[in-house]
Amino acid sequence: MKKQKSNRVLLCAVMLTPAGAMAEVLSQDTFSAYTAGTELPGQNPAINGYAGAWTDVAFGDAEPAVEAGSLTYAGANYAPGGGEKVSKLADGAGINAANSGRVERLLQPSLTATGTTTGTLYLSWLFQTGNENAVANADTYQTLALWNGSAGNDAARDFEAGVALGDFATANYGFRVDNNAPSNLNIPRDANTHLFVVRFNLSSTTLSDSVTVWIDPVLGAGEPTGGVTVTGKDLVWDRLALSDYASNSSAWDDIRWGNTFASVTTEPVVPAIPQIEAQPVSYTGFVGEAYTLQSGAIASPAPTYQWQKSADGISGWTDVDGQTANTLQFFFIQYADNGFYRVVATNDNGAATSEVAEVSVVYPPPRIQTQPASVSAPAGGTAVFSIAATALGDLTYQWYKGDDLLEGETAATLTLSNVQSADEDGYRVSLSDNGGTIIDGFPATTVDSEVATLTVFDPPSGLFSHDPFSIAAGYVEGILPTQNPAIPGYTGAWTDVDFGDAGPAITSGSLVYANPQYLGSSGDKASVATDITEGEITAANSGRVFRLLDPTAAVNDTTAGTLYMSFLFQSGQETGATVYQMLSLFNTNTADANRNFDIGL
Structure with a gap:
């Protein structure tokens, strides 16, 4: 077991959190839920992973304060958090208690390290030192650090990174683990904003923890190689501290925790104060219909919702009882539901109000x-x-x-x-x-x-329709579609149906029926030529046409009486296979479901 770095006797309840069970993004603090222009001590926004308010540490009288505007990082693919930043102003008068300060905030178990914690944690933040007085008054100590116990006790300092000429033994950016030998990140200090990313590999085995620190790593292609790694450590911490002991200005921003490299660098930041992302949409309709007003907000911690209603959309807003989801459902809209609606999304850090949507309904006609x-x-x-x-x-x-x-x-x-x-x-x-x-x-x-x-x-009597398909009756040799001879009992032209590309056509000569009692016609005929490729039935050799019947031949639900129909038909049987050769009667259209009668092969 790893030793706890403390000279106190503690009764502890330890929560073991396997790395695989944690969400990728564990905590994001963009300082947007704070009061700008005020020092950090006493400020207590609800940020996942933190417990209690920021606290002053006896390190000086000028603690870091929240300042409007976020740091801007120039590196590609970084997902900025927006919000504000924490900063200290430059003071050219020298380094003393009047211009130095340190603050700390306790961490919840999801972000702490104990002797039994295992897995991997990532921590990132933006940092800038103004470097205004680098020659006259060097950057003595500007760091973000993790401590086990009060940040006023240097022996409890577990990890720190930033600039510290004396402690890090370099004018470059650097870090130190376990108060031991510092590590040089080999980037000279300047006035630019830099991205620090730290990976903590935690083990329950003594002296098996490791720390890797990157400054301004390449983003967007997964976790980079390189960085500076320190191994063989026992890491234990329970709080995060920001310290400034320098005459140059300093600023921190976008402090993020996660269990992947991307979660603290390239994944979008969830705001601390709710932001409305989906606005409700107005509705105009009828009483009795169903409709859902829907909105949505993002925030960490997650927001709660309360829908409100107003008669004019301007004043007199009142809560809608029981409507505390991001949707407001009307399963049967009533006339009394007319009005204006909005939703308020709230968490411990603040609230956001959606746009106004109007519901306007009237009683419907039948x-x-x-x-x-x-x-x-x-x-x-x-x-x-x-x-x-x-x-x-x-x-x-x-x-x-x-x-x-x-x-x-x-x-x-x-x-x-x-x-x-x-x-x-x-x-x-x-x-x-x-x-x-x-x-x-x-x-x-x-x-x-x-x-x-x-x-x-007038009701038909005797033979009232005869179509001989003859040239004399108005046909021409060729395909039937669009031909429109005046034949009693029919209306409109023959029409092609999407059934294939080879529709019936008018060809010369009528069919000959052998029964001498049959009174035949002397016209032509409608036919489809033989396709000699046996067994191959395709769109190229298939077709269907139809022609509307006029009221004398059409049948509906009230038709009464007797109708007779006759026709001559011949299947050549050249190839032996006949799939479908029909005369049919359809109702309304030629869909198969509307086929009323068909006869043939």
Whole structure:
């Protein structure tokens, strides 16, 4: 076991924290949660890894103070922390108690080292010595240090780094471990800002700890090689101290702890005071809908949230009971939820308030799910119009023919019997929802459907459609798509379907049917040529076309009576394999689900 460096008798409770169990970023202090222009002693922001307030140590009367503005580091890939810095002003009068000072702050167990701590810790910070009086009054002692016990007892000093002409025995930047021989970092002191990075390898075995220190390492390519390493040590500390005993100005900033090199150099710094990163978005909609106002803040320690509401978005903000997450969910927005909302993110260091989002809802009109469809019906037949809709309250209906109200037609379905040409017109329905009346006494909301037309035609008798595919009927030899001869029972042109690239085409000569009783045509025919590559069925030898039927041949839910259809068909059977050769009837479109009848091979 490693020996504790203390001449005191202590009763200790030790928390063993395996390196693999720690989060990469353990602590970040950018001095942003402090009071600028005030010395550190007594300041106690909530910074992960620290316990209690900064404390003055009997080292002089001029302790480091928080100063506005952060140090700027010129090295590439460093993630700056922003915030403020801790500094001491230059004093050309010499080095004495009036211009020297030391402060310390206790560390929580996650950042301390005891005789049983194992694993790896990384520590980094920015440091600048102004070097204004380097000739007349040298940099006697400007360091960041780790101590075990009071920083007023030099024997308890475990690690220190910075500039110290006498203690480090060099005018360069350096460090010292365990109050023993110092190490030279071989960078001359100057007025620039420098990045110090320290790796502590901790073991429970005596004299097995090591320390590696880099100054201004190359960042962005993983942990660098090099640095200056000291081995064979027993490291024990419980506090961090900043000391200035020099007539030159000094400053520290961005003190970070982590368990990887990147976590203390290139990973973004989480601010100590909450910062809003995601703003809530205003919403305009209808009563009864669901919506979530969402915001988000970053901070260390993590913030808590409280949503607030105001009638005008300016004053009179009050807490929304129970809404203490970063989201405010409305599962069923009510009219009373109208207003302005914001969220306040708070931790021990301060608070941040989001932008204001407005929620504005009104009672919705009925929502039509299925519009009435136009209908064609034979004279004397029946026409049916229907609508499907939803509402918050009770739905009422009123049907119209043109602009004329149809008395008594107050259902979701309008049925017209024995229709005649005089019934041809546009039909619509007006829907009303009394949800707002029931809940808040508002007038009912209304909406009109689209207009559906009724077409009445004379019922067919005998043969009413014959398509001989003849040149005489208006066809031309070639593919069917876009051909539009006037054939009774059909409307519009033949249309290609995305089924392949070889659609049926008009070819000369009609099919010959052997039954002498059949009354054949003398036209041409629609055909697809043989593809002699047996077994290969591809887009290059497949195709589909369709043509719309007019009301005399179309069938709907109210069609009654008997229809006959006939056609001639021939499959050449040249290659023996027939996958699909059909005449089909579809409804609405040619999707397979809408195929109503097909016949062939």
